[in-house]
Amino acid sequence: MIEKKRRYDLDWLRVIAILAVYFHHIGMPFNGDKFHIMNSESSKILDDIMVFFEQFRLPLLFLISGTGTMFAFSKRTWFQFLKERSIRLLIPLFFGVLFIVPPQTYYENIGSYLSYFKVYENMSLKVNHLWFIENLFIISVLVIPLILFLKSPKSNKILTVLEHGAYKKYGVFLWVIPLICITIALKKLYPSDSKSITNLSSTAFYGYFFISGMLFTSAKNIWVYLKEYRKFNSIIFLISTLLFYGYYFLPNKYIAPYLSSSIQWDIWYLVCALVSWTSIISILGYGQIWFNKPSIVLNILNEAIYPFYILHQTIIVVLGYYIIQLNVNISLKILVLIFTTFPLIIIIYRFLIYPFTIPRILFGMKKKKLKLPK
Structure with a gap:
């Protein structure tokens, strides 16, 4: 049975996860990876830090989305659920692809002002960072039969069995084994890092966390065990982190003579999955201690975070294009980028989205509640 009590810890973790995505994209022009805009110099240290946080910021977001999906379905029929998902996900997705993302394409291939409209003329529309919304909608639809099963006595x-397994100290940790197997197997068939829904290695990886969130919510005693064994899980997370960075920094010349390239990648996927899963179960345990309390600030952030996510990358790319051209060091450029983009996103949200019905719908927000006269 799904517990309908508000989970403030999950609300806080959703906000934190999306802010982590924001800071990740702040660093992207400077870490040497391919991004829409790139600084002339890159920071290896920044890249070394970001590769670690990449392992769990999005898995956390997908797992929380899985829990939210079960909570949303508990109050609706499957048709009402599908309607709600379409309004909250498809409308912002289509709006974002048509109006929010194109400036990123323009600044990635900047030319004359008129070249902005060639994005539409050539139909080179992309989802970019909105891939998360696209995947979330498709996964939400695909798992409807599973949701119906989990809501029925048949489950x-x-x-x-899941609750009995989670009762043991290492029980939830062992869920990492299927994750490792799925990741390694599908990476051989779909080696791309693309976030497209058709890239099954990526979709299955994030889908595993999504479904795990659904199962945690359905077998609610698992939350009790995550809280109870949070110290044990955090120790495993620290060990996984040491294994991750130990392998990450290990010179290739020491392992190349003994391990094929394929096996080396398999080990990499293994340590990545270990960090992903152990970090998540640790965060979920400690989140119940630190964050499970109501807050006026949380109410404000919870409403603002979805529009913030939709807007953030475009604002970063547009302002970042000019900031990376400044003749200052990377650290200062990052600070300038934060202190210009963050306030601008908040201003756009507060004065152009929050007060008005149509922008609220376009950015996936609920209609503003009318205050009844006293």
Whole structure:
């Protein structure tokens, strides 16, 4: 049975995860990876830090989305759920692809002002960072049969087995084994890092966290065990982190003579999955201690965070294009980028989106509640 009590810890973790995505994209022009705009110099240290946080910021977001999906479905029929998902996800996706993302394409291939409209003329429309919304909608639709099963008495035996396994200290940690197997197997068939829904290695990886969130919510005692064993899980996370960076920094000349390239990648996927899963179960445990309390600030952030996500990358790319051309060091450029983009996103949200019905719908927000006269 799904517990309908508000989970403030999950609300906080959703806000934190999206802010982590924002800071990740702040660093992208400077870490040497391919991004829409790139600084002339890159920071290896920044890249070394970012590759670690990449392992769990999006998995956390997908897992929380899985829990939110179960909570949303608990109050709706499957048709009402599908309607709600379409309004909250498809409308912002289509609006974003048509109006929010094109400036990124323009600044990535900047030319004359008229070249902005060639984005539409050539139909070179992309989802870019909105891939998360696209994937979330498709996964939400695909798992409807599973949701119906989990809501039915037929799932009781399976949920009981999961809860019994989670009762053991290492129980939830062992969920990493299927994740490792799925990741390694599908990476051989779909080696791309693309976030497209058709790239099954990526979709299955994030889908595993999404479905895990659904199962955690359906077998609610698992939350109790995540909280109870949070110290144990955090120790495993620290060990996984050491394994991750130990392998990451290990010179290739020491392993190339003994391990094929394929096996080297398999080990990399293994340590990445370990960090991803152990970090998530640790965060979920400590989140119940640190964040599970109501807050006026949380109410404000919870409403603003979705429009913030939709807007953030475009604002970063547009302002970042000019900031990376400044004749200052990378650290200062990053600070300038933060202190210009963050306030601008908030201003756009507060004065152009928040007060008005149509922009609220376009950015996935609920209609503003009318205050009844006293």
